Amino acid sequence: MLAVLSVLCLHLCSPVCGVFQKLYCSISDNCECDFKPNIRDLEWDLYKNVYGQHLAQDIVSEEVARFLQNKSPERPLVLSFHGSSGTGKTLVSSILGNHLYGSAMSSPFVHTFVPALHFPSPDRVQQYREELKRWVLGNLTQCARSVFLFEEMEKMPPGVIDILEPFLGPSHVVFRTNYRKAIYVFIGTTGEEVILREVLESRQAGLDREEIQWADFQDAIAQAAYNSSASGFFRSSVISQKLVSRFVPFLPLSRRHVERCAHSQLCQRGSCGRGDVVESVGGDMTYDPVPGHYFSTTGCKAVPAKINLFL
Numbered sequence: 001m002l003a004v005l006s007v008l009c010l011h012l013c014s015p016v017c018g019v020f021q022k023l024y025c026s027i028s029d030n031c032e033c034d035f036k037p038n039i040r041d042l043e044w045d046l047y048k049n050v051y052g053q054h055l056a057q058d059i060v061s062e063e064v065a066r067f068l069q070n071k072s073p074e075r076p077l078v079l080s081f082h083g084s085s086g087t088g089k090t091l092v093s094s095i096l097g098n099h100l101y102g103s104a105m106s107s108p109f110v111h112t113f114v115p116a117l118h119f120p121s122p123d124r125v126q127q128y129r130e131e132l133k134r135w136v137l138g139n140l141t142q143c144a145r146s147v148f149l150f151e152e153m154e155k156m157p158p159g160v161i162d163i164l165e166p167f168l169g170p171s172h173v174v175f176r177t178n179y180r181k182a183i184y185v186f187i188g189t190t191g192e193e194v195i196l197r198e199v200l201e202s203r204q205a206g207l208d209r210e211e212i213q214w215a216d217f218q219d220a221i222a223q224a225a226y227n228s229s230a231s232g233f234f235r236s237s238v239i240s241q242k243l244v245s246r247f248v249p250f251l252p253l254s255r256r257h258v259e260r261c262a263h264s265q266l267c268q269r270g271s272c273g274r275g276d277v278v279e280s281v282g283g284d285m286t287y288d289p290v291p292g293h294y295f296s297t298t299g300c301k302a303v304p305a306k307i308n309l310f311l
């Protein structure tokens with residue numbers, strides 16, 4: 001019976017099969033929704049389309065592959081992306097979402113939370129906590145393989161995400177749902193100073209960007225997020241209980257990375273040959289810290305607007 005329902009579910013797909021799926025998921029640990037992960041495509045997409053982020057590319061590929069190999073993981077995968085604006089955090093999260101489900105990022109099982117939209121007022125933490133718990137619980141009941149993206153964590157009122165503590169940890173029974181197959185991704189700028197300092201130091205020490213190691217950042221980022229009152233992780237038990245599987249640093253981008261972004265966007269518009277525009281876009285960005293003119297302050301974010309200006 002279970003098998004029949006599951007097959008039905010897989011073939012009928014979301015809206016039609018809602019009722020079956022709910023029933024199936026409620027009596028089985030095995031509800032996989034339209035989960036069709038493609039790790040190879042994920043890796044390829046990350047390497048081809050994300051510039052200057054060897055750590056993020058490696059960590060996300062490795063962690064997701066390892067997590068999905070395990071048919072019954074002991075805890076969910078919890079990634080926290082840190083870095084300044086325009087370095088590719090949102091891009092990487094959508095690349096991830098795009099290679100997990102049949103219907104890619106438009107899958108009903110990818111849930112995106114934006115503080116300005118879902119949690120705008122710092123006075124309503126209690127209400128938000130209840131809502132968030134109800135949503136996550138409801139979403140996990142529908143699909144154990146749900147993905148939750150939390151954007152702009154630097155704008156999230158502190159205290160809200162702590163309600164997720166029981167979902168993020170390894171304990172066995174939470175509200176009868178198998179919540180350990182879920183993937184959580186937190187995204188924010190908190191820790192950008194720590195990352196910048198580390199990158200500058202390794203540069204001054206004569207290291208290549210690609211020689212920067214992941215381990216150099218973990219504690220520093222965790223502390224920065226925990227200490228910063230402008231962070232949804234401020235004094236959060238999610239940090240102190242070590243519920244984040246990996247902190248993922250996004251390094252500041254230099255001019256050559258910005259120019260690669262410009263080149264690839266020009267190609268998408270059918271103007272691959274416009275080296276002059278690439279050059280102008282690269283030259284028109286602000287680079288910081290000023291003496292060395294090292295890193296673009298806006299990463300690849302302002303690139304489309306600049307292309308419009310110069311094309």
Ligand SMILES: *[C@@H]1O[C@H](CO)[C@@H](O)[C@H](O)[C@H]1NC(C)=O
Nearest residue numbers: 111112134135136138139142
């Ligand atoms: C799933 O989460 C969304 C918010 O992203 C919420 O609107 C929706 O009601 C939730 N679904 C269930 C079944 O709780």
Ligand SMILES: *[C@@H]1O[C@H](CO)[C@@H](O)[C@H](O)[C@H]1NC(C)=O
Nearest residue numbers: 194220221223224225226227
């Ligand atoms: C965070 O706060 C602790 C305790 O106050 C302090 O020791 C640590 O240096 C701080 N870390 C950062 C990155 O601010």
